[in-house]
Every structure is written in C-alpha cells, then in structure tokens.
Amino acid sequence: MKIIYPLALLLLTGLYAIGQQATVKGIVKNEKGDTLTAASVFIKGKKIGTYTSATGEYELVNLAPGSYTIQVSLIGYEPAAQKINLAAGESQTIDFILKETLYELQQVEITGRRESGYKNTSSFIGTKTATPLKDVPQAVSYVTKELMQDQAAARVGDVVKNFSGVNQFSANNDITMRGFRVYAGNGTMLVNGLRANASFWKQPPANYLERVEVIKGPVSALFGNASPGGTINRVTKKPLDQPRKSISFITGSYNTFRALADFTGPMNESKTLLYRLNVAYENSQSFRDLQFEKNIVVAPSISFLPNDKTRLNFDLVYNKSNSRIDRGQSAFENDLYSTPVSLSLNAVNDHLNEEQYNITTSLTHNFTSNTSFNIAYIRTSYSEDLFEHRSNNTYAKDVNGKPVNFLVERQVFDRRSKEFNDNISAYFTHNMYTGPLEHKIVAGYDYAQSKLPVGSAQLTASGYLRKDGTAGGYNGDSSKYVTYRYTTKIDGRDTTLYLVKPNVPTYDLTKNEHNMEDASKYVYTPTANEATTPRLNFLHGAYVQDQIQFGRLQLLLGLRYEWFIDKVNYTRSNEKRVTQTALLPRLGLVYAINKNINAYALYAQGYNPQAASSQADTAKGGPFDPLQSKIIEAGLKSEWFNKRLSVTTSVYQIEQTNALYDFPTAAHPLGLAQIGKEISKGFELEVVGQITDNWNVVLNYAYNEAELTDAGSLDKDLIGRQKPNAPRNMGNFWTKYTFKNKALRGLGIGVGGNYVTERYVSLNRTQTLPGYELLNAALYYRIDKFQIQFNMNNIMDKTYWVGGYDFLRLFPGAPRNWLATVAYTF
Structure with a gap:
C-alpha cells in the first residue's frame, strides 16, 4: 500500500500537467488564397516545429504556458512571424498569409523539398527556372522519395514503371522512352540538371534521391545533345x-x-x-x-x-x-x-x-x-x-x-x-x-x-581453336581447327556430336551448370x-x-x-x-x-x-x-x-x-x-x-x-x-x-x-x-x-x-x- 500513494500522486501530477499544456493551430495561405503545403512552422528559439499538411494546416501541441514567437517560412515566399501568449490549457488559432518573393530561385536546388507525398509542384528541368509544372509547355513526369519508399524501390530502374511511356529496354541502366532508347552513353542522364556519366550495367541507387524526373521529347535546346525520347534527371x-x-x-x-x-x-x-x-x-x-x-x-x-x-x-x-x-x-x-x-x-x-x-x-x-x-x-x-x-x-x-x-x-x-x-x-x-x-x-x-x-x-577471348594455337571464326572448314566429340542426351537418348573446339567453353542449356573456368587457357586478343x-x-x-x-x-x-x-x-x-x-x-x-x-x-x-x-x-x-x-x-x-x-x-x-x-x-x-x-x-x-x-x-x-x-x-x-x-x-x-x-x-x-x-x-x-x-x-x-x-x-x-x-x-x-x-x- 505504501507504494500506491506515491504512484497515484505521480499519475495525478502528470494528468494535471497535460491538462495545463496549450495548443496552437492554423492554416498557411498565399496572397491569392491558395493553401501552402510543406511550409515550415516553428517556435523561435525552441526545438519545436512542424510542416503544413496538404491542406495547408499545422498544429503545435503540448506547449507550456508562456510567450512565444511563431515563425513561418517557405522557399519562394517572404517569412512571417507572430508573437502570442498562451495560457494554461489554451488553444489558439493563428493563420498566416505569405507574400511571394520576387527573388529568382536557382537552377540547382539548394535547400530540400519540404513537400511530402506523391505530388511535386515545381521543377527546374522544364525551363531552367523554378517554374510550376503546370506552366511548363512540355510533359514532365516525376516520382518522389515518398513513393519510392512506399514501393521499397532500391534503384532508378524500379521506379520507371510509374512514368507513362517509359519502360526498361534491358535489365541494365537502359530504358525506352516514347519508343526511343535512352541509356547512360547517349547524353541523356542528368544529376541535378547537369550532365553526368553513369554505369551502363547497373541502375543508380535511389536512397539519396529526392525525386526522379523525366522530361519527355527532345530537350537539346535546354541541355544539349540528347535522345529524342526524353531525359532523366536525378535530383x-x-x-x-x-x-x-x-x-x-x-x-x-x-x-x-x-x-x-x-x-x-x-x-x-x-x-x-x-x-x-x-x-x-x-x-x-x-x-x-x-x-x-x-x-x-x-x-x-x-x-x-x-x-x-x-x-x-x-x-x-x-x-x-x-x-x-x-x-x-x-x-x-x-x-x-x-x-x-x-x-x-x-x-x-x-x-x-x-x-x-x-x-x-x-x-x-x-x-x-x-x-x-x-x-x-x-x-x-x-x-x-x-x-x-x-x-x-x-x-x-x-x-x-x-x-x-x-x-x-x-x-x-x-x-x-x-x-x-x-x-x-x-x-x-x-x-x-x-x-x-x-x-x-x-x-x-x-x-x-x-x-x-x-x-x-x-x-x-572468342571464336574457335585452330591447330596452330590461334583462335578465330569458323566457316565450315575443319581441316585447320581442333575438333572433338561431344556426347549428350537429346530427347532422352545418348547422342554424339562432332564439334569444333571453342576458345571459351560453350554453355549447354540442357545442363544449366556453372563452373570456375580456367581463364589462363584462353587465347586472348586486344x-x-x-x-x-x-x-x-x-x-x-x-x-x-x-x-x-x-x-x-x-x-x-x-x-x-x-x-x-x-x-x-x-x-x-x-x-x-x-x-x-x-x-x-x-x-x-x-x-x-x-x-x-x-x-x-x-x-x-x-x-x-x-x-x-x-x-x-x-x-x-x-x-x-x-x-x-x-x-x-x-x-x-x-x-x-x-x-x-x-x-x-x-x-x-x-x-x-x-x-x-x-x-x-x-x-x-x-x-x-x-x-x-x-x-x-x-x-x-x-x-x-x-x-x-x-x-x-x-x-x-x-x-x-x-x-x-x-x-x-x-x-x-x-x-x-x-x-x-x-x-x-x-x-x-x-x-x-x-x-x-x-x-x-x-x-x-x-x-x-x-x-x-x-x-x-x-x-x-x-x-x-x-x-x-x-x-x-x-x-x-x-x-x-x-x-x-x-x-x-x-x-x-x-x-x-x-x-x-x-x-x-x-x-x-x-x-x-x-x-x-x-x-x-x-
């Protein structure tokens, strides 16, 4: 019984403290009345903050009574602030209207995208300026990091299925866009809007990407020589x-x-x-x-x-x-x-x-x-x-x-x-x-x-072995080539074939075997x-x-x-x-x-x-x-x-x-x-x-x-x-x-x-x-x-x-x- 009273007192004290905590909520809009997504809302001098939702709403909870300065910021808008006083248990509604800044945003993004979800509003890839995608006179597709996470996509090749008109050409870093092949070697792979080389064999990892963008059609007027199908940009x-x-x-x-x-x-x-x-x-x-x-x-x-x-x-x-x-x-x-x-x-x-x-x-x-x-x-x-x-x-x-x-x-x-x-x-x-x-x-x-x-x-190393120790293509004249007998089963019956000895061992599709090959025996040519x-x-x-x-x-x-x-x-x-x-x-x-x-x-x-x-x-x-x-x-x-x-x-x-x-x-x-x-x-x-x-x-x-x-x-x-x-x-x-x-x-x-x-x-x-x-x-x-x-x-x-x-x-x-x-x- 002795321990019950202190625990009860602690519980009542905690409940009382929770009851004294205050809340601030509201909506952030621009001067046109449009709600703003992913605006940063935080309390000055405190490690307390949040971001506005898809409907422009925010909520700061569990605040102690006192005086605070609420600050709101969003790239492309002038920041805003308002001082408030909160009483115990009070809930205040504070709305903000942000004014657009006239400063031009940069070509390569400097600070991160605050939007969350599958939708992205602006891009630099369409015009080399921060232009709303709705105002870009060309088809632009994108996949955000949130969609990549939800699909557990590990590589860029895993996300191309989310673009219309884009599919894989092979399992390599190699795709088809509007019927034209796009790969690392033909100048159409960008990183942050800049031309970058990439492996042809392996798709780039996706963990460090904010989004993957595709601008459809020829974009040589923006980025120089490129495939007519389009260009991929990794942001x-x-x-x-x-x-x-x-x-x-x-x-x-x-x-x-x-x-x-x-x-x-x-x-x-x-x-x-x-x-x-x-x-x-x-x-x-x-x-x-x-x-x-x-x-x-x-x-x-x-x-x-x-x-x-x-x-x-x-x-x-x-x-x-x-x-x-x-x-x-x-x-x-x-x-x-x-x-x-x-x-x-x-x-x-x-x-x-x-x-x-x-x-x-x-x-x-x-x-x-x-x-x-x-x-x-x-x-x-x-x-x-x-x-x-x-x-x-x-x-x-x-x-x-x-x-x-x-x-x-x-x-x-x-x-x-x-x-x-x-x-x-x-x-x-x-x-x-x-x-x-x-x-x-x-x-x-x-x-x-x-x-x-x-x-x-x-x-x-390729071709077939000649008797003189060299290797080369075979045209049906066996007199100069090394030949051998090959026994296998065809339709369940033992069959003997007379073959030309290859420089590199052939692969038998009926056996599906993998070996450690002795590569020192091959005849190589530069x-x-x-x-x-x-x-x-x-x-x-x-x-x-x-x-x-x-x-x-x-x-x-x-x-x-x-x-x-x-x-x-x-x-x-x-x-x-x-x-x-x-x-x-x-x-x-x-x-x-x-x-x-x-x-x-x-x-x-x-x-x-x-x-x-x-x-x-x-x-x-x-x-x-x-x-x-x-x-x-x-x-x-x-x-x-x-x-x-x-x-x-x-x-x-x-x-x-x-x-x-x-x-x-x-x-x-x-x-x-x-x-x-x-x-x-x-x-x-x-x-x-x-x-x-x-x-x-x-x-x-x-x-x-x-x-x-x-x-x-x-x-x-x-x-x-x-x-x-x-x-x-x-x-x-x-x-x-x-x-x-x-x-x-x-x-x-x-x-x-x-x-x-x-x-x-x-x-x-x-x-x-x-x-x-x-x-x-x-x-x-x-x-x-x-x-x-x-x-x-x-x-x-x-x-x-x-x-x-x-x-x-x-x-x-x-x-x-x-x-x-x-x-x-x-």
Missing part, C-alpha cells in the same frame, strides 16, 4: 532547416539486406549552414543465377545561405559496387520458355567492380529583386574492373558449320577502364515588363567534357572499342530563353547554338577530330483555361551526335551527320482537390532522321548509310497526388506507335514495324490509403499493378516478348516514431520479360518476392 536530397533523422533496415527475398540512414538539419543557430547525410549498405542475391549486389553509398550535402540573396551548395555522391554483369537469359531458338528465367551464362570467377562519384557545387546570387546569376559545376568519375563470360550472340557450330541450338557460343571480356565527365552551366535570369507583357529572360552558357584517358584496355579507345569530346552551348506572360497566356521562346567536338584516338598518331554544330529552337505556349486547367503546345528540335565508334572507323565511311529530331506536342495540365492532385494528358509526334543502317560498298565493305527516318506518336495520361490527405494515388497510361518510316532502298520489310522494346500500350497504378479512425490508426495499405503489351526484341527479327500484367501490394503500420512495412511484388508469380535483344539475350522480371522494412524517425 539528390538537399538539406532542410529543421532537424530530421531516420534509419531503416530492409530484408527480404534472395537474401536481401539493406541498411539506410538519412540525417539533416541546421549546423548553427542562425540556420545559415545546413547539412544532409545519406548512407546506405546493400548485400543481396538475385533470382538470377550467380547475380549479386554489394553496394556502399555515401552522399553528404551542405548548403550555405549567408543571406536572402546568396546561396551555395555542395553535394557528393560516392558509390562503390561489387557485382556481376547480367547479360540475360538464353533460350533455345524460337522457344522462349525452354530454359528457366534464372539461367545465366556467367562463370563463378566473373566479377564487375565499379566505383563512381559525383561532386556538384552550385551558387545562386540575386543582384536585385529582378536579376540573378546561377552557376553550377559537376564532376563525375567512373571506373570499371570487369571480367565476364557471356554469350557471343550465337549458337555453337558443329564441324559442318551447322548451329547446335542447345549449345551457346561464349566469349570472355577482361576490361579495365576509367571515364571522367565535367559540366559547367552558368546563366543569368532577368524579370522585366514591356507594357502589359511580363518577361522572364534566361541567357546562359554550358560547357561539358567527357574524357576516356589513355590506360583503358580490354582483352577478348580489343579496341568505345570503352577502351582514348577519346575526348566536349560541347559548347549558348542559349537564350524568354518566358512571356500576358494575362492567361504564356509564351516560351528558346534558341540554343551548340558546337560539338569529338576527338577519337586523341594523343595518338591516328587521332581523328569531328566537329558538328546545331541551331536548336524551342517554342511553347500555355493558356490558362481556368484556375484549375492549363492547355499547352510545344515545338522543339533536338540532335545527338553519332557514336564515336562509327565516326572513327574509316571502314564504315564516316564521319556522319548527327541524329536530328523534332517534336510537336499538345496537352492539358490541371490540379484538383485544392491542388493536391495533378492530371496531365498529352499527344505528341516525334520524328528522327539520319539514323545509320548497314550499306556495304566496294570502298567500304562495312559501310553505313544515313537513310533512316523514325516517327513516334502517341497519347499519355498521368494522375499523381492525393485525393484526400490520407489517400495517395498514381495512375498512368500510354499508347505509342514508334516505327521506321523510311529506310531508302534497304530493309523495306521493316517499314511500319514497331521499334524494339517499345510496347504500343502500357499502364500502371499505385494507391496508398492510411486509416484515420481510432481503431485502425497507424495502419496503411498499398496496392499497385503494371500492364505492358507485346514487344519486338529487335527491328530485323520476328522474335517477340509477350505482354504481362503484374499485381503488387504493401502493408504499413506506424507506432509513434516506428514504421513497419511489408511489400509483396508480383503476387500472382507471373513469368515475364522486361526486355531483350534476341532469344539469346533476354531480361526476365523477378518472380514473386517480398521485402520487410523497419524504420525509425527521430
């Missing part, structure tokens, strides 16, 4: 002015383990120095034989904001990766289901060791309320240590030169290479009026350089290719852009002049220099039909230089003119449910000319000719955001016709055929609902699906990949600062392929798999 997480810390641990199928951490906040009391640190560790296997991933990612970021006019940011992303290259599944000729999707052609002693870093520094300074200067620089380094057994893209041959369709001919690559990229982007913005016209003028200069220095090299031939290419681009507004009408006029220089075999006696120039216009129109709906139209031109290997090889007849493209696009962009939900529809036609096709002549037996024309046209729909503050949704659909329309006198049978790995129809949905009632508070559920129709695997073959429909789901449960998450993908355990080159190089999707996440926020 890294930036520091916040309020402390946030989180750690999470993920485990699941295929012995997956990931550990992630994200820390951010101010480094001084004045909040002029902010930091963010993201780290990640991954160790996982795969449903694919011998495939694995070991990754370490360290991504610090520091922002310095000495005053309202000057902002400086520094970002580093370092990624060290150990894995194997996945060259895909091989199957019997014309029999897609003849081998398991797990089958790979690797040997146990294969490896791919990669190391990459991106260093970004950016500065913005406002000279006046109407004039600002922005400059950003990125340095990218990529190194590769590769040893792999892979298919030689054909079946092995018997002594008569006849293919044996269950033996795959293999080759070996042993390569070391390094590549360095630099990009500087500098521009001025100026706001002015000419009569009733409001102008936002951008004038700037870009310099980008890519260098593959001396010291990269590759040895290749190989020159784009990954090993020293080269230096750089571009200069000067551009001007004017965004003109007159009432409901906005006009975007842009013009860029670019000159591109490519030096292949530079520093060598056979150095070859190719110089190309381009004048690239861009014209956009936006009309506000009402406060919710904008209509837009776009005309733009683009270009992309031909591959360095085609330019440098005299046997092919180069140099060749660059690929040229143009787009006509129109659509509607709208916002609903108090701007929580955005809906975009678009129709487009993209035309590309100067594509290269085989054209042998007496002077150039391996010659190429620029006779191709390709047209891609289609329709897209995207719905992103919140229907209510606890119901998030992503929905997209795309119809695309991407066809070769002109090949001169060659390959007439290919006219009108859909381009490889470009489905005519595709769609995706994902929705998350969080329960608010008391009994289920903290519980959430997510459901999603993917739909892709049949695709060709190459332009000149009849092999196709079947369409597929996938179903995914997730459960979430939050307990105070803890969240437990469970994701199940491919619930119906469908067999499907995301892409491929032919039936010797297929890229299957994962069978049914699961991931469990435990996260703690503090």
Whole structure:
C-alpha cells in the first residue's frame, strides 16, 4: 500500500500537467488564397516545429504556458512571424498569409523539398527556372522519395514503371522512352540538371534521391545533345532547416539486406549552414543465377545561405559496387520458355567492380529583386574492373558449320577502364515588363567534357581453336581447327556430336551448370572499342530563353547554338577530330483555361551526335551527320482537390532522321548509310497526388506507335514495324490509403499493378516478348516514431520479360518476392 500513494500522486501530477499544456493551430495561405503545403512552422528559439499538411494546416501541441514567437517560412515566399501568449490549457488559432518573393530561385536546388507525398509542384528541368509544372509547355513526369519508399524501390530502374511511356529496354541502366532508347552513353542522364556519366550495367541507387524526373521529347535546346525520347534527371536530397533523422533496415527475398540512414538539419543557430547525410549498405542475391549486389553509398550535402540573396551548395555522391554483369537469359531458338528465367551464362570467377562519384557545387546570387546569376559545376568519375563470360550472340557450330541450338557460343571480356565527365552551366535570369507583357529572360552558357584517358584496355577471348594455337571464326572448314566429340542426351537418348573446339567453353542449356573456368587457357586478343579507345569530346552551348506572360497566356521562346567536338584516338598518331554544330529552337505556349486547367503546345528540335565508334572507323565511311529530331506536342495540365492532385494528358509526334543502317560498298565493305527516318506518336495520361490527405494515388497510361518510316532502298520489310522494346500500350497504378479512425490508426495499405503489351526484341527479327500484367501490394503500420512495412511484388508469380535483344539475350522480371522494412524517425 505504501507504494500506491506515491504512484497515484505521480499519475495525478502528470494528468494535471497535460491538462495545463496549450495548443496552437492554423492554416498557411498565399496572397491569392491558395493553401501552402510543406511550409515550415516553428517556435523561435525552441526545438519545436512542424510542416503544413496538404491542406495547408499545422498544429503545435503540448506547449507550456508562456510567450512565444511563431515563425513561418517557405522557399519562394517572404517569412512571417507572430508573437502570442498562451495560457494554461489554451488553444489558439493563428493563420498566416505569405507574400511571394520576387527573388529568382536557382537552377540547382539548394535547400530540400519540404513537400511530402506523391505530388511535386515545381521543377527546374522544364525551363531552367523554378517554374510550376503546370506552366511548363512540355510533359514532365516525376516520382518522389515518398513513393519510392512506399514501393521499397532500391534503384532508378524500379521506379520507371510509374512514368507513362517509359519502360526498361534491358535489365541494365537502359530504358525506352516514347519508343526511343535512352541509356547512360547517349547524353541523356542528368544529376541535378547537369550532365553526368553513369554505369551502363547497373541502375543508380535511389536512397539519396529526392525525386526522379523525366522530361519527355527532345530537350537539346535546354541541355544539349540528347535522345529524342526524353531525359532523366536525378535530383539528390538537399538539406532542410529543421532537424530530421531516420534509419531503416530492409530484408527480404534472395537474401536481401539493406541498411539506410538519412540525417539533416541546421549546423548553427542562425540556420545559415545546413547539412544532409545519406548512407546506405546493400548485400543481396538475385533470382538470377550467380547475380549479386554489394553496394556502399555515401552522399553528404551542405548548403550555405549567408543571406536572402546568396546561396551555395555542395553535394557528393560516392558509390562503390561489387557485382556481376547480367547479360540475360538464353533460350533455345524460337522457344522462349525452354530454359528457366534464372539461367545465366556467367562463370563463378566473373566479377564487375565499379566505383563512381559525383561532386556538384552550385551558387545562386540575386543582384536585385529582378536579376540573378546561377552557376553550377559537376564532376563525375567512373571506373570499371570487369571480367565476364557471356554469350557471343550465337549458337555453337558443329564441324559442318551447322548451329547446335542447345549449345551457346561464349566469349570472355577482361576490361579495365576509367571515364571522367565535367559540366559547367552558368546563366543569368532577368524579370522585366514591356507594357502589359511580363518577361522572364534566361541567357546562359554550358560547357561539358567527357574524357576516356589513355590506360583503358580490354582483352577478348572468342571464336574457335585452330591447330596452330590461334583462335578465330569458323566457316565450315575443319581441316585447320581442333575438333572433338561431344556426347549428350537429346530427347532422352545418348547422342554424339562432332564439334569444333571453342576458345571459351560453350554453355549447354540442357545442363544449366556453372563452373570456375580456367581463364589462363584462353587465347586472348586486344580489343579496341568505345570503352577502351582514348577519346575526348566536349560541347559548347549558348542559349537564350524568354518566358512571356500576358494575362492567361504564356509564351516560351528558346534558341540554343551548340558546337560539338569529338576527338577519337586523341594523343595518338591516328587521332581523328569531328566537329558538328546545331541551331536548336524551342517554342511553347500555355493558356490558362481556368484556375484549375492549363492547355499547352510545344515545338522543339533536338540532335545527338553519332557514336564515336562509327565516326572513327574509316571502314564504315564516316564521319556522319548527327541524329536530328523534332517534336510537336499538345496537352492539358490541371490540379484538383485544392491542388493536391495533378492530371496531365498529352499527344505528341516525334520524328528522327539520319539514323545509320548497314550499306556495304566496294570502298567500304562495312559501310553505313544515313537513310533512316523514325516517327513516334502517341497519347499519355498521368494522375499523381492525393485525393484526400490520407489517400495517395498514381495512375498512368500510354499508347505509342514508334516505327521506321523510311529506310531508302534497304530493309523495306521493316517499314511500319514497331521499334524494339517499345510496347504500343502500357499502364500502371499505385494507391496508398492510411486509416484515420481510432481503431485502425497507424495502419496503411498499398496496392499497385503494371500492364505492358507485346514487344519486338529487335527491328530485323520476328522474335517477340509477350505482354504481362503484374499485381503488387504493401502493408504499413506506424507506432509513434516506428514504421513497419511489408511489400509483396508480383503476387500472382507471373513469368515475364522486361526486355531483350534476341532469344539469346533476354531480361526476365523477378518472380514473386517480398521485402520487410523497419524504420525509425527521430
């Protein structure tokens, strides 16, 4: 009994104290009456704060009686403050109206995005200024970090299904966008709006990303040479002015383990120095034989904001990766289901060791309320240590030169290479009026350089063994080659075949065995290719852009002049220099039909230089003119449910000319000719955001016709055929609902699906990949600062392929798999 009275007294004291605590709540709006999401609301001098919800509301609870100063801030608006006095148990409602600042925001984001949820309001990728996406006269898609977390997406390739008109070309860092291939090597991968190199073999990790953006169609007028399908931009997480810390641990199928951490906040009391640190560790296997991933990612970021006019940011992303290259599944000729999707052609002693870093520094300074200067620089380094057994893209041959369709001919690559990229982007913005016209003028200069220095090299082992100890291709004459007998079972019966001995052991699809191969016995030859031939290419681009507004009408006029220089075999006696120039216009129109709906139209031109290997090889007849493209696009962009939900529809036609096709002549037996024309046209729909503050949704659909329309006198049978790995129809949905009632508070559920129709695997073959429909789901449960998450993908355990080159190089999707996440926020 003696202990009961002190406990009762303590309990009553606690209840009394809770009853004395006060509350402040309210709504934050702008001068137009629109509610503002993710505005920072905090008490001056205290570590107490919050952010406004999707409806602009905030609430500060458990405040002791006393006097406080409530401060509100949001990028793009002037901060506001109000002093209050709180009595014991009192609840006050304090609303704020923020005034828009006239200072121009920077091209590269300096401080972090405070919005939470699936919707993003503004982007720099569409105009190189902080423009609301509804006012950008071009289709822009995005996936926020919140959606990536809800889907447990580990890599950029995991999120492309959420974009309309975008799907994987292969399992590598290689996608199809509106029917055109986009990959790390064709100048269309950006980091924070700057050109950056990336691994072709592995998709970049997603843990350090704020969002992934895609701007559809040619964007050469903004960023220089690029694919006509579009450009991917990875926006890294930036520091916040309020402390946030989180750690999470993920485990699941295929012995997956990931550990992630994200820390951010101010480094001084004045909040002029902010930091963010993201780290990640991954160790996982795969449903694919011998495939694995070991990754370490360290991504610090520091922002310095000495005053309202000057902002400086520094970002580093370092990624060290150990894995194997996945060259895909091989199957019997014309029999897609003849081998398991797990089958790979690797040997146990294969490896791919990669190391990459991106260093970004950016500065913005406002000279006046109407004039600002922005400059950003990125340095990218990529190194590769590769040893792999892979298919030689054909079946092995018997002594008569006849293919044996269950033996795959293999080759070996042993390569070391390094590549360095630099990009500087500098521009001025100026706001002015000419009569009733409001102008936002951008004038700037870009310099980008890519260098593959001396010291990269590759040895290749392939072909068949000759009696003289060399190796080479086989044409059916066995007298000069080593032959042997091979016994196996065909249709259950022992069968003896007479084969030519390969330089690298062939892979028997009927046995599905992996060995430690003795690579010292192979006959190697040095190989020159784009990954090993020293080269230096750089571009200069000067551009001007004017965004003109007159009432409901906005006009975007842009013009860029670019000159591109490519030096292949530079520093060598056979150095070859190719110089190309381009004048690239861009014209956009936006009309506000009402406060919710904008209509837009776009005309733009683009270009992309031909591959360095085609330019440098005299046997092919180069140099060749660059690929040229143009787009006509129109659509509607709208916002609903108090701007929580955005809906975009678009129709487009993209035309590309100067594509290269085989054209042998007496002077150039391996010659190429620029006779191709390709047209891609289609329709897209995207719905992103919140229907209510606890119901998030992503929905997209795309119809695309991407066809070769002109090949001169060659390959007439290919006219009108859909381009490889470009489905005519595709769609995706994902929705998350969080329960608010008391009994289920903290519980959430997510459901999603993917739909892709049949695709060709190459332009000149009849092999196709079947369409597929996938179903995914997730459960979430939050307990105070803890969240437990469970994701199940491919619930119906469908067999499907995301892409491929032919039936010797297929890229299957994962069978049914699961991931469990435990996260703690503090």
